[in-house]
Amino acid sequence: MLSQIQTLVREVDGRYATDAELMFLQDYLKTARLRFSAYQKIQKAEKDIIQQVKQKLKLADPNLLVRGKVDLSVKWHRDTVRVLRYCAHALLISDEEGLEESFLLWFQSIMRSFKAQHSCDITYKVMQDIVRQHLTPQEAELFCPILAQARLLLGQ
Amino acid sequence: MDTPSAHSHKLRQHYPQKHNHYNFSDFFQFNKPEGSITDWNGSRNILTSEDFIIGLLEGLEEEVGAASAAVMYSIGLEWGKQDSLFFDQWFEREYNVSPQQANLMFLLETWWWPFTAQGWGRWEIDMADRTQGFMFINLFDSAVARTLGDVGKPVCYLYAGLFAGFFTEMVRKQLSCIEIQCYSMGETYCKFLLGAKERIDAAAFWLNEGATASDIEKRLRSGDSL
Numbered sequence: 001m002l003s004q005i006q007t008l009v010r011e012v013d014g015r016y017a018t019d020a021e022l023m024f025l026q027d028y029l030k031t032a033r034l035r036f037s038a039y040q041k042i043q044k045a046e047k048d049i050i051q052q053v054k055q056k057l058k059l060a061d062p063n064l065l066v067r068g069k070v071d072l073s074v075k076w077h078r079d080t081v082r083v084l085r086y087c088a089h090a091l092l093i094s095d096e097e098g099l100e101e102s103f104l105l106w107f108q109s110i111m112r113s114f115k116a117q118h119s120c121d122i123t124y125k126v127m128q129d130i131v132r133q134h135l136t137p138q139e140a141e142l143f144c145p146i147l148a149q150a151r152l153l154l155g156q
Numbered sequence: 157m158d159t160p161s162a163h164s165h166k167l168r169q170h171y172p173q174k175h176n177h178y179n180f181s182d183f184f185q186f187n188k189p190e191g192s193i194t195d196w197n198g199s200r201n202i203l204t205s206e207d208f209i210i211g212l213l214e215g216l217e218e219e220v221g222a223a224s225a226a227v228m229y230s231i232g233l234e235w236g237k238q239d240s241l242f243f244d245q246w247f248e249r250e251y252n253v254s255p256q257q258a259n260l261m262f263l264l265e266t267w268w269w270p271f272t273a274q275g276w277g278r279w280e281i282d283m284a285d286r287t288q289g290f291m292f293i294n295l296f297d298s299a300v301a302r303t304l305g306d307v308g309k310p311v312c313y314l315y316a317g318l319f320a321g322f323f324t325e326m327v328r329k330q331l332s333c334i335e336i337q338c339y340s341m342g343e344t345y346c347k348f349l350l351g352a353k354e355r356i357d358a359a360a361f362w363l364n365e366g367a368t369a370s371d372i373e374k375r376l377r378s379g380d381s382l
Binding site: 102103105106107109112113 | 178179182259262264
């Protein structure tokens with residue numbers, strides 16, 4: 001939404017905005033309560049979400065977070081917390097565009113540097129299932145597409 | 157384009173550990189009283205139009221003719237060497253680790269991100285042949301080629317020099333670079349070959365003989381030389 005507001009301010013120069021141009025604000029207001037509640041739930045459940053995702057990853061592939069003799073769990077934990085927080089922030093302000101521009105594109109290049117696309121792909125797929133356990137279906141409907149966006153960019 | 161400046165970046169002072177600072181409003185700082193633009197790493201930046209790039213290239217060509225390509229390459233080379241030294245400083249300051257200790261791909265991506273933020277395009281490095289002494293760089297949205305459009309020949313000499321200069325300084329070994337495929341030849345992206353001078357000379361010869369980027373890749377991988 002912040003990106004859309006910036007675009008609106010730039011484009012509606014010296015005139016009033018049309019109804020169509022203001023539609024995104026109406027949409028935001030309709031979902032604002034859900035966004036706030038989901039954001040607060042994610043914030044409170046962050047530790048559990050990360051732990052549950054990790055457990056599920058280990059069950060699916062015990063060697064996913066191991067490279068040779070190096071255990072990548074700590075690094076994975078740090079990266080995953082960071083992505084979850086940025087995604088939650090994007091949910092709160094409804095700004096997927098800003099998420100991609102300010103974070104995901106940069107992080108994509110970093111994940112590629114460390115050849116972490118495969119673990120990212122699985123992590124953010126599993127995370128969508130886990131957050132559904134912590135959110136209402138309506139809240140998850142808003143948040144899961146953001147995690148899917150993270151999966152798409154970081155997983156390839 | 158950027159040159160070192162005394163202006164420090166206020167956002168960086170507040171958030172020195174923020175690494176994803178490459179969107180327009182984070183990366184650039186507009187110092188209105190001075191009328192200057194500083195970036196996250198403290199370099200002075202100027203905004204230029206496509207007309208400026210055309211003017212620079214055409215003006216140079218008018219002055220020195222065919223040698224303009226070599227002049228642009230030399231400018232890039234010197235820029236790359238100096239930027240390598242500048243990069244060493246800000247990388248270590250930002251990540252608290254020396255460039256020599258960092259993961260190579262991470263290091264290179266980190267070097268290129270300011271260029272991406274400045275509008276020089278995104279890149280992709282292909283290091284599969286590094287042990288053979290050469291590597292390829294794909295460049296998407298070259299500022300020079302995008303400006304000149306389809307002119308039927310490679311035009312990104314500045315970039316070729318920049319890559320040669322940076323990598324020469326980084327590996328402490330004389331390297332050359334040539335653009336073997338360009339957006340200005342009607343291709344979808346630009347491709348550069350980086351390696352020792354004799355390899356680059358061979359590639360330049362094949363290119364003159366009409367070889368494509370893919371031909372050159374095949375010949376290099378099969379160990380062909382002049």
